[in-house]
Amino acid sequence: MTMIPPSLLPEGLSDRLPPQAEASARLARRVLDTVATHGYERVMPPLAEFEDTLTQRLKSMRAQDLVRAVDPVSQRTLAFRPDMTAQVGRIAATRLRSAPRPLRLSYAGPVIRQKASQLRPEREKMQLGAELIGSDSNAAAVEIVNIAIEALTAAGVTGITIDFTLPDLIDALAAGPLPLGAEELEAVRAELDAKDAGALVAISPAAAAYLPLIEATGPFHAAMERLEAFSASLDGAIDSRIAGLRAIAKPIGWDITLTLDPTERHGFEFQNWFGFSIFAEGFIGEIGRGGSYAIARAGETDEPAMGFSLYPDPLIDAGFGDERPRRLFLPVGHDAVRAAALRAEGWHTVAALADGEDGAAQRCSHWLDGSEPRAY
Ligand SMILES: N[C@@H](Cc1c[nH]c[nH+]1)C(=O)O
Numbered sequence: 001m002t003m004i005p006p007s008l009l010p011e012g013l014s015d016r017l018p019p020q021a022e023a024s025a026r027l028a029r030r031v032l033d034t035v036a037t038h039g040y041e042r043v044m045p046p047l048a049e050f051e052d053t054l055t056q057r058l059k060s061m062r063a064q065d066l067v068r069a070v071d072p073v074s075q076r077t078l079a080f081r082p083d084m085t086a087q088v089g090r091i092a093a094t095r096l097r098s099a100p101r102p103l104r105l106s107y108a109g110p111v112i113r114q115k116a117s118q119l120r121p122e123r124e125k126m127q128l129g130a131e132l133i134g135s136d137s138n139a140a141a142v143e144i145v146n147i148a149i150e151a152l153t154a155a156g157v158t159g160i161t162i163d164f165t166l167p168d169l170i171d172a173l174a175a176g177p178l179p180l181g182a183e184e185l186e187a188v189r190a191e192l193d194a195k196d197a198g199a200l201v202a203i204s205p206a207a208a209a210y211l212p213l214i215e216a217t218g219p220f221h222a223a224m225e226r227l228e229a230f231s232a233s234l235d236g237a238i239d240s241r242i243a244g245l246r247a248i249a250k251p252i253g254w255d256i257t258l259t260l261d262p263t264e265r266h267g268f269e270f271q272n273w274f275g276f277s278i279f280a281e282g283f284i285g286e287i288g289r290g291g292s293y294a295i296a297r298a299g300e301t302d303e304p305a306m307g308f309s310l311y312p313d314p315l316i317d318a319g320f321g322d323e324r325p326r327r328l329f330l331p332v333g334h335d336a337v338r339a340a341a342l343r344a345e346g347w348h349t350v351a352a353l354a355d356g357e358d359g360a361a362q363r364c365s366h367w368l369d370g371s372e373p374r375a376y
Pocket residue numbers: 083084085129130131267271289290291292293306307308309
């Protein structure tokens with residue numbers, strides 16, 4: 001029998017150690033506090049639930065993406081949550097069904113996926129976010145995008161880029177002004193994803209009509225002008241979406257870089273008319289994502305919603321949020337009242353358990369000499 005080393009964790013799962021565990025919690029706290037000031041109240045869904053309740057609520061949450069196990073109690077398949085948005089949707093559609101709308105909820109916790117992404121090896125990630133349930137209007141999008149920016153800024157993130165997308169644009173065009181057969185549609189999606197103009201044109205003349213969308217990518221204002229020209233060539237077929245994007249972009253500060261990638265679908269499995277990805281300077285891949293979606297409800301029409309999720313682990317790995325408090329060593333017999341007063345001033349204290357302990361070895365910069373902290 002092969003022995004599993006006691007330190008080995010399953011692939012893609014890892015420990016967070018000091019000081020990063022604290023930095024991660026601090027960043028989560030700042031984001032949650034910011035969204036709370038805009039009326040978002042926290043929910044705490046469980047780490048795992050029945051697989052079907054996780055996959056049914058949001059369209060295209062796929063069972064094969066989940067880490068699953070059979071529950072010995074119910075004999076049913078359980079799945080770890082891959083995304084808390086689906087759980088918030090379940091809560092909104094069931095236990096908070098009759099709560100007044102719009103309903104504003106926030107969340108934070110780990111999520112687990114079957115496979116890691118290409119960019120990062122983790123299967124477990126920290127997720128923080130906010131969901132606005134009951135509307136997917138332009139006003140809802142303005143609120144969500146701006147709160148996401150405010151929360152990241154409050155947490156100290158700089159160099160933010162927001163990339164807008166229209167996740168269901170291709171489907172809407174294919175079902176309307178630029179018809180495509182089912183196979184053609186798949187091929188068009190693949191080539192737009194690859195941004196391969198030559199391959200797109202080679203599919204068919206109908207597919208070639210989608211070419212302007214590849215060009216409507218990049219810095220926001222120039223890309224929007226190209227998207228507007230494309231809409232004009234289709235008798236204004238996507239004018240309302242363009243107006244939506246303009247309304248969302250308008251209040252965003254000059255210090256945020258805006259880009260447009262109207263056909264980006266990666267990571268937008270359930271979002272419909274609007275989606276956005278968040279990037280921070282110096283970090284590969286998104287640190288957050290959001291958009292509009294619909295929550296399925298038993299015996300009723302779907303409910304519109306809008307939200308965002310942040311994945312702060314890359315920031316934490318890079319040492320972000322590492323604010324080390326001053327550490328003070330308290331020798332045996334120290335003045336406990338003075339120590340409490342110093343803690344109230346922001347010191348972190350480390351009390352000796354026995355004579356002869358070395359405070360410096362406990363990473364203390366100071367020790368309590370009578371009533372005064374003294375540097376080592
Ligand atoms: N939870 C989604 C983002 C999102 C939140 N609300 C709507 N979309 C994700 O992580 O991809």
